[in-house]
Amino acid sequence: MFGDVGHGLLMFFFALWMILNERDSRLKHLQNEIWQMFFHGRYLLLLMGLFSIYTGLIYNDCFSIPLTIFPSAWSVRSMVNHTAFLRDVPSLNLDPVVDGVFNGVYPFGIDPIWHLAVNRLSFLNPFKMKMSVILGVVHMSFGVVLGMFNYLYFGTWPYVLLVFLPELVFLLALFGYLVVLIVYKWMAFGASASRSAPSILIHFIDMFLFTSSPRNAWLYHCQRNVQMVLVIIALLCIPTLLLGKPLYLSWKGRRVMRTRQGRYTSLAENEINTDVEDLEQDLEDSQVNLGDVFMMQAIHTIEYCLSCISNTASYLRLWALSLAHAQLSEVLWNMVLRQCLRRSELGYSVLLFPGFAFFAVLTIAILLIMEGLSAFLHALRLHWVEFQTKFYSGTGVVFVPFSFPPFEDSTM
Known part of the structure; x- marks a missing residue:
């Protein structure tokens, strides 16, 4: 799955809602092919959401925004020539070679300061590729x-x-x-x-x-x-x-x-x-x-x-999927919702409501449904081809799914 805490939570709660209401006859017999596919795979969607939350915590990514769970292990003051305020620096290029900059290892996942650095991709891409x-x-x-x-x-x-x-x-x-x-x-x-x-x-x-x-x-x-x-x-x-x-x-x-x-x-x-x-x-x-x-x-x-x-x-497709999802999520945040939040004028406040609606629709349609389906298919291929071919031969008993015979009314 893609690594994003926010998107994983949305998928998890959606699957949890279907599981808690799985006995509802209206949900079972809803005549919609896409809905039936989601409903029959509700437990799989639940696990996909959990895995997305876990990998999102490792990548420290939530709607393309980092989570500062622990204090950063970087002290970048010496990198910007002792500038009084970091907001006066046009860009941040993290260099761990500078003395007194790197104070230790972040306890879990990626340090949130990397999301502010211009050399973030040069650090994250080799890391995700090797992983x-x-x-x-x-x-x-x-x-x-x-x-x-x-x-x-x-x-x-x-x-x-x-x-x-x-x-x-x-x-x-x-x-x-x-x-x-x-x-x-x-x-x-x-x-x-x-x-x-x-x-x-x-x-x-x-x-x-x-x-x-x-x-x-x-x-x-x-x-x-x-x-x-x-x-x-x-x-x-x-x-x-x-x-x-x-x-x-x-x-x-x-x-x-x-x-x-x-x-x-x-x-x-x-x-x-x-x-x-x-x-x-x-x-x-x-x-x-x-x-x-x-x-x-x-x-x-x-x-x-x-x-x-x-x-x-x-298996490098795991790296490619993570990179694609992170870039799409960042583009959607910077081009839509961030533009409505960057100023406090009345006009931007009015645009916040349709802007958030547009952001939510694109998030669900592109980042959850399309990207989730893409990640699911790629992960399924890794299990079927790269993993199961190492031990599965398919020479046993033919699989017959469990089913009830069709009910026939004797009076007809």
Whole structure:
């Protein structure tokens, strides 16, 4: 969901009102397709509102206005040449390198003073982008771990060694290492060393090419050797994924056939020919199935290895949605309601009522309905494609939704 406390509260209270009045027959049988869609998804809307409130508190955004829950950790007087009043400064460019400016870490979320800075986007965009990558890798790793429980439940524990472990090692050796680099850079390089900090993206590209950039310093000692070992381990996981399961099934099939053949030879002479024909048919069927297994496992291996790259990039849509919603909310505030509140003349006071009505209509129509639907669809895709493909195969019982048979009047 988008990160905004105010919009999340509106969605939460709307869903809560539908839940509290869900037994009202007038709401249930209202003949409106859009209303029926909202009413049937009222619990989902409630959770979407709660998640929006939580992410809005992290981004410290409420109708594009920051919430000063805690005192700011910045003291910007030294940045403006000891100006007596900050309102005399035309713009505020936050620079944590200046001595005596940054006093500590804000307790929760983004410091509200960043909403006044002209370099806000240059700070928030890398932060949201890296957080999206971290959440994406954690989400996909959790999906791979869930696949292990499928193997244990169905009693196919060798697949834990032949499929689960190579998938998890491949994901963590490449993209888990990327998350480690992001966190390590946050901890190792402070504000004073930020300008000379190396680029993680260049290091990650050089990791696959087994090269190094002279202008990009290493993050830690022996980084090149560690990256080479991780890439080699990830490459070794590919043939394990490709051949492990088919070879295991082939060995298991031959063992079953030897058991059957031994049982056939102990039968009477007049029954041997029939059983040998059955044996040949079983062997032929097993070869066909083994070929299908090789083909399916090859498709799965190629799809998994390529999807680890594309799926990680897909989680950047969280960053894009947050940026789009924040910019739309800021434009709507600055261009509509702020223009009516900036002066105290009678004319502006009269314009406040239609201005607020116009602001409320655009907020509900664009920022809640359209942006909420967009965020919901993107989040749904992340769950269906990037997450569920790591453990869900769809080879079980076909889902049949619960329903009552149509009532037929016997008198008619």
